Amino acid sequence: MQVEPFTFNPFMTNCYLCHDQGEAVLIDASCKTEAECESVVALLEEHDLTIRDLLLTHAHVDHIFGCRFFEERFDRQFKAHEATVPFIERADEQATAFGVDVDPPSVPATHLAEGDTISFGDTTLEVLHTPGHSPDSITFVHRASQQAITGDVLFQNSIGRTQGLPETSRTQLLDSITEKLLPLGDDFTIYPGHGPTTTIGRERAQNPFVQEALRQ
Numbered sequence: 001m002q003v004e005p006f007t008f009n010p011f012m013t014n015c016y017l018c019h020d021q022g023e024a025v026l027i028d029a030s031c032k033t034e035a036e037c038e039s040v041v042a043l044l045e046e047h048d049l050t051i052r053d054l055l056l057t058h059a060h061v062d063h064i065f066g067c068r069f070f071e072e073r074f075d076r077q078f079k080a081h082e083a084t085v086p087f088i089e090r091a092d093e094q095a096t097a098f099g100v101d102v103d104p105p106s107v108p109a110t111h112l113a114e115g116d117t118i119s120f121g122d123t124t125l126e127v128l129h130t131p132g133h134s135p136d137s138i139t140f141v142h143r144a145s146q147q148a149i150t151g152d153v154l155f156q157n158s159i160g161r162t163q164g165l166p167e168t169s170r171t172q173l174l175d176s177i178t179e180k181l182l183p184l185g186d187d188f189t190i191y192p193g194h195g196p197t198t199t200i201g202r203e204r205a206q207n208p209f210v211q212e213a214l215r216q
């Protein structure tokens with residue numbers, strides 16, 4: 001599986017185009033402007049990729065700005081955890097709280113839960129439920145190539161925010177990291193919702209929040 005990262009919008013939110021054998025999935029349509037959205041389409045065309053699925057790690061407003069664009073372009077809905085529903089329904093409220101505007105996507109009808117799989121090309125992504133930063137946070141794992149797209153759970157030197165957002169739990173977030181992500185193994189590459197790509201090994205060794213969680 002090849003992972004093409006993009007960083008979009010004033011919140012510097014990552015969007016990932018994952019592809020294999022000419023098929024692709026888009027994870028977190030964080031593109032806000034038409035030009036940002038079109039840059040993803042340009043890469044799809046450049047690599048001659050067919051979109052198989054549109055996916056969300058969670059539905060905080062900075063991760064969904066471009067959802068409507070891709071829904072209309074590819075005539076399909078985003079798939080997300082069931083707990084995403086109220087966040088999409090309140091997308092306008094979320095946007096107002098952060099002083100931005102959003103064209104809210106449709107409410108996901110297909111829900112992803114722990115253990116579900118998503119296939120494209122020869123790749124099968126596995127879904128882990130990793131709540132804490134948000135109740136709908138999920139991580140997409142590709143075990144064969146040791147890569148995971150984690151959303152706002154684990155960042156380089158940091159972890160997802162649990163203050164000033166609804167329905168967060170720092171304890172649950174640290175449990176998600178220690179019980180779901182660290183067991184993936186130190187060689188796993190992590191593609192986070194914000195900031196640079198990292199590895200489980202690097203974060204286990206250097207991330208102060210992970211070290212705090214491991215001491216508890």
Ligand SMILES: [Zn+2]
Pocket residue numbers: 058060133134152
């Ligand atoms: Zn978030």
Ligand SMILES: [Zn+2]
Pocket residue numbers: 013060062063152193194
């Ligand atoms: Zn975010």
